[in-house]
Amino acid sequence: MITFDFQKYQYQKLDNYDLEDIKVKFLEDNQMSGWYTLDKSELARIESTADRIRENCDVFLVIGIGGSYMGAKAVIDAMSPYFKKDTPEVLFAGYQLSSDYLKDLLDYLEDKEVIVNVISKSGTTLEPSITFEEVVKLLKKKYSQDYAKRVIATTSLVSGTLLEEAQKNGYECFAVPENIGGRFSVLSAVGLLPIAVAGYEIEDLFRGAEKAKENLQDCYYYTMLRHTLYQEGKVVESFDIYEPKLAFFAEWLKQLFGESQGKEGKAILPISTVNTRDLHSLGQYYQEGKDILFSTTIFAHSDRRIELEKYQKTLDQVNKIAMESVAQAHYEGHLPTNIIEMDEISMENLGYLIFFFEMSAMLGSYLLEVPYYDQPGVNGYKNILHQKIKE
Numbered sequence: 001m002i003t004f005d006f007q008k009y010q011y012q013k014l015d016n017y018d019l020e021d022i023k024v025k026f027l028e029d030n031q032m033s034g035w036y037t038l039d040k041s042e043l044a045r046i047e048s049t050a051d052r053i054r055e056n057c058d059v060f061l062v063i064g065i066g067g068s069y070m071g072a073k074a075v076i077d078a079m080s081p082y083f084k085k086d087t088p089e090v091l092f093a094g095y096q097l098s099s100d101y102l103k104d105l106l107d108y109l110e111d112k113e114v115i116v117n118v119i120s121k122s123g124t125t126l127e128p129s130i131t132f133e134e135v136v137k138l139l140k141k142k143y144s145q146d147y148a149k150r151v152i153a154t155t156s157l158v159s160g161t162l163l164e165e166a167q168k169n170g171y172e173c174f175a176v177p178e179n180i181g182g183r184f185s186v187l188s189a190v191g192l193l194p195i196a197v198a199g200y201e202i203e204d205l206f207r208g209a210e211k212a213k214e215n216l217q218d219c220y221y222y223t224m225l226r227h228t229l230y231q232e233g234k235v236v237e238s239f240d241i242y243e244p245k246l247a248f249f250a251e252w253l254k255q256l257f258g259e260s261q262g263k264e265g266k267a268i269l270p271i272s273t274v275n276t277r278d279l280h281s282l283g284q285y286y287q288e289g290k291d292i293l294f295s296t297t298i299f300a301h302s303d304r305r306i307e308l309e310k311y312q313k314t315l316d317q318v319n320k321i322a323m324e325s326v327a328q329a330h331y332e333g334h335l336p337t338n339i340i341e342m343d344e345i346s347m348e349n350l351g352y353l354i355f356f357f358e359m360s361a362m363l364g365s366y367l368l369e370v371p372y373y374d375q376p377g378v379n380g381y382k383n384i385l386h387q388k389i390k391e
C-alpha cells in the first residue's frame with residue numbers, strides 16, 4: 001500500500017487539479033503512448049526466457065544506457081538484499097566509457113558462465129556498442145560459434161544496426177516497441193527481462209501499475225502541485241529517500257523528469273538525496289540555502305524489526321521520525337515536502353510508483369508545453385562526439 005501526503009508539510013493547497021482533459025488529449029495524440037496501455041502480451045515469453053537464462057549462467061550481463069537500463073536497475077536494486085546476492089548475478093554495463101570498468105568486467109567474466117542482454121532501441125548508441133563489441137570478443141573466445149545462443153538483443157524490430165546484427169548472427173530478439181520511448185520502457189521487455197532473471201515477479205509490477213492507472217487523483221494532484229511550485233520559483237525538486245536501496249529508483253526519477261521535461265529553457269531540475277546520510281552534507285543547503293527547492297520524499301517501511309531498547313522504538317520507527325523531523329524543519333525553513341509512503345518495498349508498490357511517475361512526467365510536460373518523449377538536447381553531445389571520434 002502507498003499513501004500520499006501532499007498537505008502536511010506543504011504551503012500550497014490546491015482546489016483544482018483535474019488533469020483528465022490532458023490525459024484525453026495525450027491519448028488522442030497517440031504519440032509514443034505505448035507505455036500507457038500496460039501491454040502484457042510478452043510476459044509469458046519473457047518469463048520462460050528468464051527461467052532458461054537462470055538455469056544457464058552465473059552472470060546475466062545487461063548492456064545499455066539511459067532508459068535502456070535504468071528502470072531495471074532501479075527495481076532490482078530496490079528488491080535485492082544488501083549482502084547475500086542470488087544467482088545469477090545481474091550486472092550492468094555500457095552506460096559509461098570507463099576503461100577500468102570494462103577491463104575489470106571482462107576479467108571477472110572470464111571464468112563465469114555468461115548470458116548477455118544488449119539493449120538499444122536505436123542500436124547506434126556509442127557506449128553500449130563499444131561495450132557489446134568487447135564482450136562479444138570474450139564470448140567468442142569462451143564459447144566459439146555457440147556464443148550467439150548466449151546473446152539476447154532487445155531493440156527496435158523495425159530497423160537499426162543492432163537488429164541487423166541480431167538477424168545476421170541469429171541472436172534471440174525482444175522488442176523495444178516503436179511507440180515506447182527509452183525512459184518509459186521499464187514495463188516492456190527492456191526492463192522486464194532483467195528483472196525476471198533477477199528472480200522477481202513481473203506480474204506483480206503490472207498489478208501495481210494497473211492500480212495506479214485506475215486511481216489517478218493523487219497523480220493529478222502531485223503533477224499540478226509541482227507545476228504550481230515551479231511557477232512560484234521552486235525550480236529544483238529533490239527526491240529524498242530514507243532507504244538506500246531506493247537510491248537508483250531516485251536516479252531513474254531524475255532521468256524520467258530531466259530528459260522528459262528539460263527543454264526550451266523550461267522545467268524543474270530533479271536532484272536526489274539518500275538520507276539520513278545526506279542530511280550531514282546537502283541538508284545544510286536545503287535548510288538555509290537559496291529558496292529554490294522542494295522535496296518529494298519517498299519513504300519505505302521495513303518489516304525487519306530491530307528493537308532499540310534505549311529508545312523503546314524500532315529502527316523503522318526512528319527512521320520515520322527522522323524523516324518527519326526533516327520535513328518539519330524544512331517546512332519551517334520554507335522548503336515544502338511531499339511525502340509518499342510505502343508500507344514495504346514490493347514489486348506491486350514499485351509498479352504503482354513507476355506508472356504514477358511516468359504519468360506525472362507526461363502530464364507535466366503537457367503543462368509545460370514541451371514534448372515528453374524526445375531528447376533533442378542529448379543529440380547535441382552525441383553529434384559532436386561522433387564527429388570528434390572520426391577526426
Ligand code: PA5
Binds near residue numbers: 119120
Ligand atoms: O530515454 C531515452 O529515450 C534515452 O535515455 C535512451 O534510452 C538512451 O539514450 C539509450 O538509447 P538507445 O536505447 O537507443 O541506445
